[in-house]
Amino acid sequence: MAVVTTNSTPERPHPRAPRRKRVVLANRSGAREVQRTVIDLEDQNSMSEALVHSLVRAQLRAALVLAAVAGLVLGALPVLLRFVPALSEVRPFGVPLPWLVLGVFPFPFILMIGYLGTRWAERNEREFTELVQR
Amino acid sequence: MNPWALGGVALTAVMTFTLAVWGSRGAHTTSDFLLARRMVGVERNAAAIAGEYLSAASFLGVAGLMLKDGIEALWYPIGYTAGYLALILFVAAPLRRSGAYTLPDFAQVRLDSARLRAVSTVLVVLIGWLYLVPQLQAAGVTLSTITGIPYSTGILLVALVVLTGVLSGGMRAVTLVQAVQYGVKLFAISVPVFVLFFVFLGDDDRHRRSLDEPLPPVFERATTVRIETDVRLRVTEPVWVDVLAGPGPEELHDTVGRGEDSRESVYLTTGIHRVASGSELRFPEGSAVPVVADAEPSNRSWLLPQDGDSYELFETYSLMLSTFLGTMGLPHVLMRFYTNPTGQGARRTTLVVLGLLGVFYLFPTIFGVLSRFYVPQLLVTGNTDAAVLLLPTAVLQGWPGELIGAITAAGAFAAFLSTSSGLVMSVSSVLFTDLLPGKLGNFRWIALGSCILPVALALIAIGRDISQSVGLAFAMAASTFFPLLVLGIWWRRLTAAGAMGGLIVGGGLVLLAVLTGAFLGDGYGWWSAVLLQPAAFTVPAAFVVTVVVSKITSGRVPADTGRVMMRMHTPDRLGFLRDRSLEESAGQDGDSAERGRRGRHRLVRSRRAR
Numbered sequence: 001m002a003v004v005t006t007n008s009t010p011e012r013p014h015p016r017a018p019r020r021k022r023v024v025l026a027n028r029s030g031a032r033e034v035q036r037t038v039i040d041l042e043d044q045n046s047m048s049e050a051l052v053h054s055l056v057r058a059q060l061r062a063a064l065v066l067a068a069v070a071g072l073v074l075g076a077l078p079v080l081l082r083f084v085p086a087l088s089e090v091r092p093f094g095v096p097l098p099w100l101v102l103g104v105f106p107f108p109f110i111l112m113i114g115y116l117g118t119r120w121a122e123r124n125e126r127e128f129t130e131l132v133q134r
Numbered sequence: 135m136n137p138w139a140l141g142g143v144a145l146t147a148v149m150t151f152t153l154a155v156w157g158s159r160g161a162h163t164t165s166d167f168l169l170a171r172r173m174v175g176v177e178r179n180a181a182a183i184a185g186e187y188l189s190a191a192s193f194l195g196v197a198g199l200m201l202k203d204g205i206e207a208l209w210y211p212i213g214y215t216a217g218y219l220a221l222i223l224f225v226a227a228p229l230r231r232s233g234a235y236t237l238p239d240f241a242q243v244r245l246d247s248a249r250l251r252a253v254s255t256v257l258v259v260l261i262g263w264l265y266l267v268p269q270l271q272a273a274g275v276t277l278s279t280i281t282g283i284p285y286s287t288g289i290l291l292v293a294l295v296v297l298t299g300v301l302s303g304g305m306r307a308v309t310l311v312q313a314v315q316y317g318v319k320l321f322a323i324s325v326p327v328f329v330l331f332f333v334f335l336g337d338d339d340r341h342r343r344s345l346d347e348p349l350p351p352v353f354e355r356a357t358t359v360r361i362e363t364d365v366r367l368r369v370t371e372p373v374w375v376d377v378l379a380g381p382g383p384e385e386l387h388d389t390v391g392r393g394e395d396s397r398e399s400v401y402l403t404t405g406i407h408r409v410a411s412g413s414e415l416r417f418p419e420g421s422a423v424p425v426v427a428d429a430e431p432s433n434r435s436w437l438l439p440q441d442g443d444s445y446e447l448f449e450t451y452s453l454m455l456s457t458f459l460g461t462m463g464l465p466h467v468l469m470r471f472y473t474n475p476t477g478q479g480a481r482r483t484t485l486v487v488l489g490l491l492g493v494f495y496l497f498p499t500i501f502g503v504l505s506r507f508y509v510p511q512l513l514v515t516g517n518t519d520a521a522v523l524l525l526p527t528a529v530l531q532g533w534p535g536e537l538i539g540a541i542t543a544a545g546a547f548a549a550f551l552s553t554s555s556g557l558v559m560s561v562s563s564v565l566f567t568d569l570l571p572g573k574l575g576n577f578r579w580i581a582l583g584s585c586i587l588p589v590a591l592a593l594i595a596i597g598r599d600i601s602q603s604v605g606l607a608f609a610m611a612a613s614t615f616f617p618l619l620v621l622g623i624w625w626r627r628l629t630a631a632g633a634m635g636g637l638i639v640g641g642g643l644v645l646l647a648v649l650t651g652a653f654l655g656d657g658y659g660w661w662s663a664v665l666l667q668p669a670a671f672t673v674p675a676a677f678v679v680t681v682v683v684s685k686i687t688s689g690r691v692p693a694d695t696g697r698v699m700m701r702m703h704t705p706d707r708l709g710f711l712r713d714r715s716l717e718e719s720a721g722q723d724g725d726s727a728e729r730g731r732r733g734r735h736r737l738v739r740s741r742r743a744r
Binding site: 048049052055056059060062063066067070071074075078079081082083085088096098099102103104106107108110111113114115117118121122125126128129132 | 205208209212215216218219220222223224227437438439440447450451454458478481482484485488489491492493495496499624696699700703704705707708
């Protein structure tokens, strides 16, 4: 199985620089090494409990904020298009605006929210990793 | 009958098999196979997920519904895509890290309850069947439309092809096949759209203006329509029709007048008319099109969102809820996530899936719009799912039309082939690992058995509006597995009893809606809206029940919840990711090499040992 281990250098390189990764094909005994260098999360003490708690909360907050944005924007569309007839009179290239709004706009919009969600979640995870590795 | 189309279908089938055989040749041992799977890149994995997900509901059904319902139908592709957004935000990475391979697995890993696992298994099978029946129905309709063979023969033929693929082991296991299927489908929908759209632009532009008028669509030339199943037609503009065969329109409310000449011309006045199956009607050129009762009768209400009944708004919101939250509970979708190497990979894969689906769903809209001009007779028969198949020959005469028709037929075939295989595969492997002990080892019988009921159901009833019927599977998934997954991943105090309550209440309510709807038959209005789109009631109900019961039984939170939560949420590189198939296969590499040869490595694993 592929185990990705980071080079555990004492001083961390510049945060923007891509970290050097070593990809090892090995059995799980390789992974144990990494775990010992971090705070022992597997040992369910109050410290690790609190750390994981805060990570879960941060991730949930990110997910909820973005889901709310997506839900509000998309959820507003049916009502908006139905009760504001003026929107239907706007016709770029002869196509009524509602068709463009529903036929094209949602897809890049959803993709963008998904991209932000991925980035946000990965940032939370990075911060967590740095926290436990310090 | 279009011989080109038959060729396209055959080509798709042959290509799929060749790729499956060729692709599974390289993997000889279990670990070989696992490693190969795990190193599949994000892009290819995403293409495989999208390829398996884009079913006949997307390929045929979306355009068909658009022909019928107009702008409201645009919410189907939006919902089908947005479901993956919910997956990215709430489910993808933690679920992958939990190591669960199926939903019952997840229920057990998280809540440690064998009973919950069993109920989840039943629901997975139910959802798989709800999804599979419309696929088979669409297959029957497609094959009978393009080749003229009977509906039931078409279904049996496709079931046979799917089963052969699944049983030979290659079909589902090879990511490559599904990834290529995405390409096939994208090609088969985009190229015809470009060609047909330019032909349309070359046509005169009276079309475009006519869409704006509050009038029904019009037959451009004299058209003969054969009614295959009983329909109720709504006539908004009186029209003369010749009854060529069959009983013809029935008299309702004293609205049908008989013509005097011998050809049995009938004058349909405004109102609703019932037409029995077997009737053949001939509409003269330029006459208004009567539409099936649940379609938008006038072009203007079709085009613009303002007109329409109040229940349409309810339908839209209910549909949003079921598709946004239901995708995460579909068995064949979830299973694919396991091929991602890490939780982070799962998230990124889903992101690419969003992009791929977004590109695909730009095209069915144009098909739907063009169908309104060129194949209005489908509004009379109600067989709107055939729009994508019939449009090319209606727009282009001669071989170019037939060639384009062959491309769309091939795409449709790829659509139900890949989705049905994925569904049969995931349903039968869930059944295999859960209901029957692994050592029985007879996966083939289970796969065969899990096909019988859906095939029988598809044979009994001709499918209509595949996107809508698939919507029920989404509603079921959203009302059962959405609370289980989201609360299971994010809420520590979920208990097995709470999850069980949610599954039973949500699943029971949706099942009730499905059965009542099937009993009452098709219709329109508030009742049928609630029965067709029950998610607005059932999803909140299931969620609330799950939370409330969990609070009541708060003493019974599983002891190792903290450990499972940590495993699901801590970043991959801290190394908590558990893959039990890997761990187990590491110890038994020697003897599993033989069994893993056909990519059935995942079937050799035994029940989770705790």
